[in-house]
Amino acid sequence: MRSSTASTRTASGAPAGAAGAGGRTRGLVALAACALLAAGCAEAGTAGTGAADGGSAQSPVKVGLVYSKTGPLAAYGKQYLEGFKAGLSYATKGSGAVDGHRIEVEEQDDAGDPAKAVSAAKDLIGKGHKILAGSTASGVALQVGPIAAQNKVLFVSGPAAADKVTGLNKYTFRSGRQSYQDIRTAASFIGDAKGRKVTVLAQDSAFGQANVAAVKAVLGSQGATVDAVLAPPSATDLTPFATQAKTAKPDLLFVAWAGDTSAALWTALNQQDVFAETKVVTGLDLAASYPLFGPAGEKISFLNHYFGGAAGTPVEKAMDEAVTAAGGTSDIFTPDGFTAAQLIVHAVEAGHGSADDTAVLVKALEGWSFDGVKGRTTVRAEDHALLQPMFQVKLTGNGAAAKPSVERALTADEVAPPVTPMAG
Known part of the structure; x- marks a missing residue:
């Protein structure tokens, strides 16, 4: 299992609703409910390398990140992106590829607006992306999830905390905690x-x-x-x-x-x-x-x-080192990006470097238990809740x-x- 090699936190997640049901402004405190390059990864949109021999033209795996690059949750989006890049490097052992197929990441800014997110998701799907991730805000996740299901693409929601994301549909997973x-x-x-x-x-x-x-x-x-x-x-x-x-x-x-x-x-x-x-x-x-x-x-x-520093796990150390090397600082939603990358790489591994068969990707994630930033983490098969320490x-x-x-x-x-x- 390439994406989790260490053994076994939230530090209690942001308040219920932070990046959650009602969103949140200015990163201030609330109860309810992040864009630098991590070591070993290329720029977003060209993440990773080609096949190991450098000469193979194997088809890339296209991943679309729809997240809050700007808007009221931009600080969270920045943390998420930094974590994702660190996680992609970690899960692919620095290659940015799975079985010789490089993972290409294209970013789209939803600015926390569900309408913009839906438009971006449809655009990415139209360009052949079989995997979507991101969703800093819950309102976004709850709109993108159904689009993913309609088009049978894998969707890994990010910091969005709304409980309704869990069990939304069989194509929707989450990489963060939920309000419950x-x-x-x-x-x-x-x-x-x-x-x-x-x-x-x-x-x-x-x-x-x-x-x-x-x-x-x-x-x-x-x-x-x-x-x-x-x-x-x-x-x-x-x-x-x-x-x-x-x-x-x-x-x-x-x-x-x-x-x-x-x-x-x-x-x-x-x-x-x-x-x-x-x-x-x-x-x-x-x-x-x-x-x-x-x-x-x-x-x-x-x-x-x-x-930052809450969990004390080997995976957390790897994340923090990569984020720090890229000029960032691990914070509340950095693990959400890192975990999303772990999930995506594991799913693509099950497809032997292909994301074409979404059923294979879904099956690979359901019930998967792995060593995450916060400790032992499990994707519950029945509803895709992400079980994790707090x-x-x-x-x-x-x-x-x-x-x-x-x-x-x-x-x-x-x-x-x-x-x-x-x-x-």
Whole structure:
């Protein structure tokens, strides 16, 4: 198995919905839910080399990456691309080819817009691409997946966290975590949810409401009482909402927040001494967001998909070395790109260097268990959920000095979502 030679994290993924159901702007903190060249790979669009003898004209494998190169999730897209290039080099042992067939990568920027993504996907399919990957935003993944199924091409979604991507259809897989895994990680901070009170503090928007619904679906079904404190997205004075959250006296305060007022929210919660009354949980996002927590950062219990250095695996070391050599830095969604490349190479290996028979590619991935960046990772055959470790994390220090560390790694089984019937 060429694509996973090491043995066996998220650092708890970005908050539920980060790059997820409602997307997310400016890489700020939220609960719900990346473009340099890695060592050993050529430029995107010409990735890898030809056959080993240099003279064979074997047909290339065309892979289309539809991701957020620009737009509100561009930072995530950059991380994804850096990881993908590192993963392609790793999985092909630096050759960029499978059985003499080079893997050609063509990038398309969807800017986080589903309509642009659908247009790009159709264009790539029309040019003969049998494999698509990317999807930084969930809205994109949920539109591209059906296009892949209609045209019988393999689709490997990226950081998009929406649970509906799992089981979307038999041609759709994912290389990142999903919102359910975020919420199960958050729930691990209080143990048995039965009889517990959980309050979701969020903005009264599609993103915030989706988080409330997700928490009710997961923790409410396990016996917790779930309520919500919702603030208008335009609110700038957040003290009243911090006070409401404190007055609710929950066992767990689950914070799902995005946008420019994140720093103000954490300041208000700290000033109202909410942390003395309850366990406050949110997702740890990309490294650039750490200073936003201010003095409250050391009091928050973070769920996390990944941060650089979280996993401590040989595969993570290989990824980090390649990304660093190319001038990048491993961050929350770098593993999603790396894993996507591992999945694609493994599938193409099953086709002996060809992607023409999609049924072969799908069969190769269903049930595949491999050593990934975060540890042992499995593609569940029934619905293509990506079973993987997640993390409880703490921040130490404030501002630019804030540094994350893993408090507990949760196994893939501990945070596994329920099986979703395959939709198509």
